[in-house]
Amino acid sequence: MSLFATSVLAITVADESGRPRGLVATAVCSYTVSPPTMLVSISHDSRSLNVLEHAETVGIHILDDSQDQTASILAGKGEDKFSQFAWEWEGAVPVIRDSLVTMTGSITNRFEYLDHTLFFVGLDDLVVRDAGSPLVYFQRRMRALELASPAHAA
Numbered sequence: 001m002s003l004f005a006t007s008v009l010a011i012t013v014a015d016e017s018g019r020p021r022g023l024v025a026t027a028v029c030s031y032t033v034s035p036p037t038m039l040v041s042i043s044h045d046s047r048s049l050n051v052l053e054h055a056e057t058v059g060i061h062i063l064d065d066s067q068d069q070t071a072s073i074l075a076g077k078g079e080d081k082f083s084q085f086a087w088e089w090e091g092a093v094p095v096i097r098d099s100l101v102t103m104t105g106s107i108t109n110r111f112e113y114l115d116h117t118l119f120f121v122g123l124d125d126l127v128v129r130d131a132g133s134p135l136v137y138f139q140r141r142m143r144a145l146e147l148a149s150p151a152h153a154a
């Protein structure tokens with residue numbers, strides 16, 4: 001799987017006491033365009049799983065390649081991840097500032113299989129930043145995309 005290049009996404013949600021919670025996820029895909037629906041796979045080891053199971057709304061962010069530190073924080077197990085980067089509330093959803101794409105939506109369905117749970121998220125809103133490039137995960141590292149050289153671009 002180390003050769004399976006993916007975007008690095010951040011999943012955010014408010015817990016039952018109104019605190020922002022979140023994690024980094026790459027097991028995410030666009031499930032249907034109409035209606036716009038994302039699929040997010042969450043490990044049963046993740047502390048966010050329990051929060052997501054009780055949540056109605058969620059944030060899904062395609063991180064910008066300048067947000068590698070934010071990604072590392074969200075991939076960790078810190079108690080107060082959200083004190084370490086800029087974010088704000090959008091309704092009941094914590095959204096991370098300066099993300100390349102910010103999606104918010106409602107969890108419409110869940111499906112548990114093996115040690116992960118799949119969450120189907122129907123999108124209510126999508127904000128795309130004017131410029132930027134996604135943070136990608138490839139060969140076990142977070143990286144910026146490199147443009148193909150002219151020899152490959154034909």
Ligand SMILES: Cc1cc2nc3c(=O)[nH]c(=O)nc-3n(C[C@H](O)[C@H](O)[C@H](O)COP(=O)(O)O)c2cc1C
Pocket residue numbers: 008022023024025026027028041042043044045046047048049074075076077137
């Ligand atoms: C590149 C990368 C991709 C990851 N993708 C996922 C994923 O798709 N689903 C998941 O549950 N965890 C994924 N993780 C692991 C979580 O981000 C990590 O376990 C995190 O600490 C969970 O935080 P929490 O326990 O506060 O919820 C990924 C980690 C990295 C570094």
